[in-house]
Amino acid sequence: MLTSSAVLVILTAIVCGAVAAALTGWIRSIADSDSRWLRSGLPVGLAAAGGAGAAGLAGTVPELVAFAALAVACGLLVPIDLAVHRLPDVVVVPLYPVLLATLGVAAMVTGDWGALGRAAAAALALLALYFTLAFINPSGLGLGDVKLAGVLGLFLGWLGWYYVLVGTLAAFAINAVVALVLLASRRANRHTGIAFGPAMIAGAAVAAWLSVGD
Structure with missing residues (x-):
């Protein structure tokens, strides 16, 4: 079993932040945008914070790899979605095999195959839920949000229903609060599109934080 320590948390944060920094130019290219969200240090900061959280949450090395990979990807996806309201397949889709493979190894290590089955079931459940919501209200949710929901379902399902x-x-x-703040500050109106990916990732982070120590 993996023993969490301050050194591991710091090292994981540094590695995740460094990977995000190395990919910053790439995400500007795939987003085809020079938005301030992509020119800031936000991707690096988010990836580093996620990496620290991954080290605190993981109980095995395969879990650490899975959670750290997700942290880096989410650190890249948040600013992309804020900048261009898209969650590129090239970032989201590879997370499925990465998480399934690493969590599969974690299940072998721990013998907890039920957690892997629960993760897969949760991914399918959130895919179905978000696809239905996107079908009902395509202006509110896109297919990128649907695909991200499945990824986050794998992660959250591993932790528990x-x-x-x-x-x-x-x-x-979180999305409702952000919308209300933007409306109150007159920075948005009822027809303004609000990126939902960041709220999805923030919600998953809240759940992960609550799971620490359980």
């Missing part, structure tokens, strides 16, 4: 529920509800609550 309670965290799938918490992470999903938190995403919608």
Whole structure:
């Protein structure tokens, strides 16, 4: 089993931040944007923070690899979505085999095959939920959000069904708060599109934080 320590947390944060820094030019290219969100240090900061969280959450080396990879990807996806309201397949889709493979190895190490089955079931459940919502309201959710939902379902499902529920509800609550703030500050109106990916990732982070120590 992996023993969490301050050194491991710091090292993982540094590695994740460094990987995000190395990919910053690439994400500007795939986003085809020079937005301030992509020119800032946001991708690096988010990836580093996620890496620290990954080290604190993981109980095995395969889990650490899975959570750290997700942290880097989310650190890249948040600023892309804020900049261009897209969650590129080239970042999201590879997370499926990466998480399934690493969590599969984690299940072999721990013998907890139920967690892997739960993760797969949660991914399918969130894919179905978000696809339905996107079908009903395509202006509110896109297929990128649907694909990301499946990835986050794998992660949250590995932690437990309670965290799938918490992470999903938190995403919608966070998005609602952001929308209200933007409306109140007159920086948006009822027809303004708001990137939902960041709220989904923030909701998953809240659920993961609550799971630490359980």
